[in-house]
Amino acid sequence: xxxxxxxxxxxxxxxxxxxxxxxxxxxxxxxxxxxxxxxxxxxxxxxxxxxxxxxxxxxxxxxxxxxxxxxxxxxxxxxxxxxxxxxxxxxxxxxxxxxxxxxxxxxxxxxxxxxxxxxxxxxxxxxxxxxxxxxxxxxxxxxxxxxxxxxxxxxxxxxxxxxxxxxxxxxxx
Numbered sequence: 795x796x797x798x799x800x801x802x803x804x805x806x807x808x809x810x811x812x813x814x815x816x817x818x819x820x821x822x823x824x825x826x827x828x829x830x831x832x833x834x835x836x837x838x839x840x841x842x843x844x845x846x847x848x849x850x851x852x853x854x855x856x857x858x859x860x861x862x863x864x865x866x867x868x869x870x871x872x873x874x875x876x877x878x879x880x881x882x883x884x885x886x887x888x889x890x891x892x893x894x895x896x897x898x899x900x901x902x903x904x905x906x907x908x909x910x911x912x913x914x915x916x917x918x919x920x921x922x923x924x925x926x927x928x929x930x931x932x933x934x935x936x937x938x939x940x941x942x943x944x945x946x947x948x949x950x951x952x953x954x955x956x957x958x959x960x961x962x963x964x965x966x967x
Contacts (some may be wrong), residue, residue, distance in 0.1 A: 798817075799815045828905065832867055834868055835865060838915065839916075846937075849932065850932040861950050862955045865885075866881035884925055888915070892916045893915050896961040896965075914962050942960070
């Protein structure tokens with residue numbers, strides 16, 4: 795990619811905004827703004843009985859409480875699997891003996907560079923949740939098929955959760 799005139803417009807707590815000019819083939823130079831994000835991890839915990847644990851939490855950006863997979867932001871240099879296990883334990887109290895990758899998704903590549911690593915967690919054990927001081931999280935356990943129905947009919951709207959549910963279902967016998 796051929797770029798010029800790169801400048802950081804904003805440096806925030808979670809994201810930065812960079813502006814640059816990008817050469818688009820014979821179309822010439824065009825200005826783009828990109829929201830830079832360190833990336834994240836989402837984990838779908840699947841219990842031996844075929845249920846999954848999701849979390850319900852407030853998302854101020856969309857002024858709604860959403861049902862999602864446990865997830866969080868990568869720390870600098872942190873391995874995605876390590877982050878996934880940490881977030882799973884913090885938000886649900888669950889630990890997993892097995893963590894299988896379900897791929898990496900790009901949340902909105904027209905504007906964001908955020909990549910989310912998605913995992914399926916199995917061989918689970920329950921402990922005590924320890925969410926961040928600003929988080930109010932409710933763990934919700936339900937059959938996988940019920941969660942898939944909610945993703946299909948729009949009751950689950952979070953993209954990482956929808957993708958995790960359908961990718962997990964596709965892998966199961």
